[in-house]
Amino acid sequence: MMDWVGQWTPVQQALLGTLFTWALTALGAAMVFFFKSINKTVLNGMLGFAAGVMIAASFWSLLAPGIAMAEELDQTAWLTAAVGFVAGGAFLFLVDKLLPHLHMGLARNQAEGIKTHWQRSVLLVLAITLHNIPEGLAVGVAFGAAAAGSASGATVASAVALAIGIGLQNFPEGAAVSVPLRREGFTRRKAFLFGQASGIVEPVAGVLGAFAVLTVRPILPYALAFAAGAMIYVVVEELIPEAQREEGGSKTDVATIGAMLGFTVMMVLDVALG
Template sequence: MILFFEKFGPVEQALIGTLFTWGVTALGASLVFFFKSINKTILNGMLGFAAGVMIAASFWSLLSPAITMAEELGQIAFLTAAIGFLGGGAFLYLVDKLLPHLHMGLETSQAEGVKTNWQRSVLLVLAITLHNIPEGLAVGVAFGAVAAGTGSSASLAGAIALAIGIGLQNFPEGAAVSIPLRREGFSRTKSFLYGQASGIVEPIAGVIGAFAVVKMQPILPYALAFAAGAMIYVVIEELIPEAQREEGGSKTDIATIGCMIGFTIMMILDVALG
């Protein structure tokens, strides 16, 4: 796999990696052709798994390399990491407040962001699309970091591991969009199309991220930390609350177990391959 990626430049690598993550989103969304509903306990586990992957990726694939690269570039490492990390969270906060979106299980009147008359289905898809912005950016920045050649802190294997990890957690996310839409009365085909559409933003964000860090190497540590902050914001603001929305015993325990498993798998991928 590494030999395959080595044939391409960083922007092309980022595009291939994020097309893969988008494809896995579509694969997860295709479950709607087999199931009309999804058990809330299973959904909790899926969301917890996605949260665990994103938490692990935020540190091993993004924040830790950002600190190392900042040191290599002669920057004040902790300050660079802090500025980038908080900047990523602030960016997602603004997008969350401005972009109209609606979380699963809520009434249309409870939509967040700027008030709009957009259809409920569009608002539902935008909620997941919001999650995918930092994921695509993270993959793009990771591939761009390899091309920047700032030292041993970034490797092509590590970037590939990140793309695989993001892809793994995109599978349940795709299902978590399409199946609830089916339950709300949409056709299987329309539910699938909406579900996979939530991942379109990843190749766009990935290419932008890779291009930016290749052209402006000094911002690379900030970009890595920025992506980490954005991903952690999504986990705390969206994924964990959604997974814990239904109170009581085993249903929320499954989300916690899913998070632990997701974290462990992403950690193994990054440490073993990176």
């Protein structure tokens, strides 16, 4: 499989990888054709799993290779990692404050970002789309790093592992968008279309990320740390709070267990394949 993927250019690899993650989002959204609601405890576990995957990917697939690559380029590795990481979080912070969006389970008047009269459904999809940006960027940058041909540990195999991990956690996210929309009165078809649409941004961000780091190689360590910072921001600002929102020990325990499982799965994927 790796030989076949290796025949593609890094930008093509990034596009292929992010189309895969988008496809998993669409597959998850297709659950709306079978279910009209998602048990809150199950949803907590899904969100926790997604958080665990993103935390593990941030270190093994992004930060660690970025630090090693910074050292190869004679940069001050800790400073490069810190600057890139903080910049990634700051970017998501600004987007979060500007882009109108609404988190699941909240009333329309609790929407964040610039005030608009957009429909609740659009705001719900934008909330998921917001955190798909760093996921797509991470996959694209990972394939770009693999093309650099350094000894940093960034390989096509590790980039593929990252795409698989992101795809796995995109499946429950797709369902977490489409099924609640169905419960709010949308037709199954319309709920599915909205659910899969939240993943469209990933191929765009992935291709842009791969192209950028291939064009200016010295920014690659910063880009890897940037993607890691953006993903951690999403985990702390959105996924964990949503997974822990419901009171009750058993429900939040499921989210915690989901996060542990997600972290383990992503760690195994990266170490075994990378």
